Amino acid sequence: xxxxxxxxxxxxxxxxxxxxxxxxxxxxxxxxxxxxxxxxxxxxxxxxxxxxxxxxxxxxxxxxxxxxxxxxxxxxxxxxxxxxxxxxxxxxxxxxxxxxxxxxxxxxxxxxxxxxxxxxxxxxxxxxxxxxxxxxxxxxxxxxxxxxxxxxxxxxxxxxxxxxxxxxxxxxxxxxxxxxxxxxxxxxxxxxxxxxxxxxxxxxxxxxxxxxxxxxxxxxxxxxxxxxxxxxxxxxxxxxxxxxxxxxxxxxxxxxxxxxxxxxxxxx
Amino acid sequence: xxxxxxxxxxxxxxxxxxxxxxxxxxxxxxxxxxxxxxxxxxxxxxxxxxxxxxxxxxxxxxxxxxxxxxxxxxxxxxxxxxxxxxxxxxxxxxxxxxxxxxxxxxxxxxxxxxxxxxxxxxxxxxxxxxxxxxxxxxxxxxxxxxxxxxxxxxxxxxxxxxxxxxxxxxxxxxxxxxxxxxxxxxxxxxxxxxxxxxxxxxxxxxxxxxxxxxxxxxxxxxxxxxxxxxxxxxxxxxxxxxxxxxxxxxxxxxxxxxxxxxxxxxxxxxxxxxxxxxxxxxxxxxxxxxxxxxxxxxxxxxxxxxxxxxxxxxxxxxxxxxxxxxxxxxxxxxxxxxxxxxxxxxxxxxxxxxxxxxxxxxxxxxxxxxxxxxxxx
Numbered sequence: 001x002x003x004x005x006x007x008x009x010x011x012x013x014x015x016x017x018x019x020x021x022x023x024x025x026x027x028x029x030x031x032x033x034x035x036x037x038x039x040x041x042x043x044x045x046x047x048x049x050x051x052x053x054x055x056x057x058x059x060x061x062x063x064x065x066x067x068x069x070x071x072x073x074x075x076x077x078x079x080x081x082x083x084x085x086x087x088x089x090x091x092x093x094x095x096x097x098x099x100x101x102x103x104x105x106x107x108x109x110x111x112x113x114x115x116x117x118x119x120x121x122x123x124x125x126x127x128x129x130x131x132x133x134x135x136x137x138x139x140x141x142x143x144x145x146x147x148x149x150x151x152x153x154x155x156x157x158x159x160x161x162x163x164x165x166x167x168x169x170x171x172x173x174x175x176x177x178x179x180x181x182x183x184x185x186x187x188x189x190x191x192x193x194x195x196x197x198x199x200x201x202x203x204x205x206x207x208x209x210x211x212x213x214x215x216x217x218x219x220x221x222x223x224x225x226x227x228x229x230x231x232x233x234x235x236x237x238x239x240x241x242x243x244x245x246x247x248x249x250x251x252x253x254x255x256x257x258x259x260x261x262x263x264x265x266x267x268x
Numbered sequence: 269x270x271x272x273x274x275x276x277x278x279x280x281x282x283x284x285x286x287x288x289x290x291x292x293x294x295x296x297x298x299x300x301x302x303x304x305x306x307x308x309x310x311x312x313x314x315x316x317x318x319x320x321x322x323x324x325x326x327x328x329x330x331x332x333x334x335x336x337x338x339x340x341x342x343x344x345x346x347x348x349x350x351x352x353x354x355x356x357x358x359x360x361x362x363x364x365x366x367x368x369x370x371x372x373x374x375x376x377x378x379x380x381x382x383x384x385x386x387x388x389x390x391x392x393x394x395x396x397x398x399x400x401x402x403x404x405x406x407x408x409x410x411x412x413x414x415x416x417x418x419x420x421x422x423x424x425x426x427x428x429x430x431x432x433x434x435x436x437x438x439x440x441x442x443x444x445x446x447x448x449x450x451x452x453x454x455x456x457x458x459x460x461x462x463x464x465x466x467x468x469x470x471x472x473x474x475x476x477x478x479x480x481x482x483x484x485x486x487x488x489x490x491x492x493x494x495x496x497x498x499x500x501x502x503x504x505x506x507x508x509x510x511x512x513x514x515x516x517x518x519x520x521x522x523x524x525x526x527x528x529x530x531x532x533x534x535x536x537x538x539x540x541x542x543x544x545x546x547x548x549x550x551x552x553x554x555x556x557x558x559x560x561x562x563x564x565x566x567x568x569x570x571x572x573x574x575x576x577x578x579x580x581x582x583x584x585x586x587x588x589x590x591x592x593x594x595x596x597x598x599x600x601x602x603x604x605x606x607x608x609x610x611x612x613x614x615x616x617x618x619x620x621x622x623x624x625x626x627x628x629x630x631x632x633x634x635x636x637x638x639x640x641x642x643x644x645x
Binding site: 045047124128212213215220223230 | 334335336339340343344359360362363364365403404405406407429430431432433434435438439442444624
């Protein structure tokens with residue numbers, strides 16, 4: 001049974017919960033209002049910044065004829081495939097490097113050099129190496145998501161308290177038992193944080209690849225719309241990219257929330 | 269003590285003032301170009317370095333952007349002048365951008381198809397079922413391919429299009445496509461050099477078919493915004509006149525244009541023997557032009573120069589100069605700058621075939637004007 005104090009606090013808690021939901025919506029509405037004001041006063045030419053109604057019209061038209069969904073599905077496919085491959089490599093190599101410092105000495109200069117070069121510099125080469133189909137875009141995505149996963153995996157595994165390792169050693173735990181019951185659960189929060197970063201970067205990888213050469217995908221849609229001077233459609237494509245990145249981020253955040261349920265319970 | 273000195277300086281300033289006022293300061297103008305600094309923009313570099321723009325009262329600076337950005341910035345008045353291809357003007361005007369095309373720089377459409385000469389295409393109809401590399405379904409390359417296919421009664425459904433980005437030489441030489449849509453003045457030469465070096469698979473020699481051989485499409489040219497046309501046509505006239513002079517000077521003396529371009533294009537080969545040869549050629553051509561040679565005689569002098577230089581320099585050293593010479597062939601005409609309604613109609617029809625224009629007809633008469641070209645003669 002809830003105490004009187006808890007019942008009194010309920011409306012305040014509900015209000016705070018709603019505020020968390022409404023605050024981002026209010027920000028978005030405020031931005032759209034500001035955008036409409038700029039358009040109405042013609043502070044910026046509609047050629048450069050079309051009004052929200054024109055963008056809504058382009059969105060509605062592209063949804064009705066199915067073109068937006070077709071392009072978004074292609075980009076999503078490349079994002080998911082690239083994310084899976086890049087994360088798999090990042091996790092595997094990250095774990096190996098965390099456990100074998102010699103491997104870090106051997107590979108880190110190469111990895112850092114590769115990562116510090118902007119992906120747009122590699123993108124045309126990837127098209128030549130992997131062809132003009134989706135493979136090049138998937139590889140571009142995998143490369144861009146690889147590094148955050150790698151770094152966070154190394155940090156997560158190395159961040160383990162030594163007393164816990166000693167405890168497992170004293171219990172004569174096997175390598176698998178140590179990994180399954182100690183390293184993985186302890187490193188998971190850091191790894192998942194890296195995964196969240198990677199999920200937002202995946203859209204950049206896919207779209208950069210599409211900018212170089214593609215028939216379908218949101219990058220190709222931006223180029224096609226821009227070449228026809230259809231600025232509202234360019235904005236619709238860009239907003240769809242944002243929506244895809246947010247959806248993927250939210251999915252990873254949800255997975256994190258579910259996976260980390262034990263941690264919340266133990267903290268409580 | 270100071271008073272006489274101050275009076276002397278004031279006196280000198282009063283004497284000097286009328287001379288300073290007499291010479292109007294140059295008007296800053298930004299011309300928006302596409303691509304990146306490149307020898308193909310030599311007339312602009314020569315116009316700056318040889319003072320053609322300055323004589324017309326302009327201090328010109330150049331910026332390189334994508335075509336849609338060039339067009340939008342000119343349309344909203346952020347820049348008065350830009351260079352885009354003709355189809356961009358029609359597309360942009362169909363979307364409410366009021367720009368006017370005032371000077372057709374390229375008299376021939378610069379797009380074409382490059383293929384292995386061993387493919388032995390008897391006609392364009394032989395392209396059926398072939399894989400054609402295309403940067404993407406946008407821009408001059410796509411318009412050119414559509415026009416080329418239409419001239420052979422083919423459609424996209426008859427061929428396989430592969431979107432290859434701007435990587436035609438590499439993709440072609442890897443054998444990923446049977447033919448590629450390219451800029452005819454530039455990429456066939458690059459591919460041939462790769463083939464000569466044995467770096468182009470089985471390809472020994474390349475052949476090219478240009479869109480201009482099949483259909484006359486309006487090509488790259490100078491655009492201005494409507495406000496400038498209405499408010500200051502005299503300025504537009506001076507700019508068109510200056511560019512026409514710079515273009516003619518480039519056509520007449522490509523060696524001088526190459527030397528002027530060195531200050532603007534970092535990647536140009538600049539070995540001392542090449543520059544000495546070009547300086548000598550530029551001087552000789554200057555003397556030759558004093559005799560008021562015909563257009564054909566000037567063209568022959570360019571061919572002679574190319575022959576001489578090819579016997580002295582390796583192909584990679586000379587490649588950019590050869591690109592300039594082959595690009596000049598696309599610019600040269602008895603009357604520079606003039607575009608005709610038929611080429612605009614051909615382009616509009618092509619865009620309609622591509623599905624890029626809506627139902628509403630695009631009016632062409634106000635898309636271009638030859639008034640400044642004709643007045644500059």
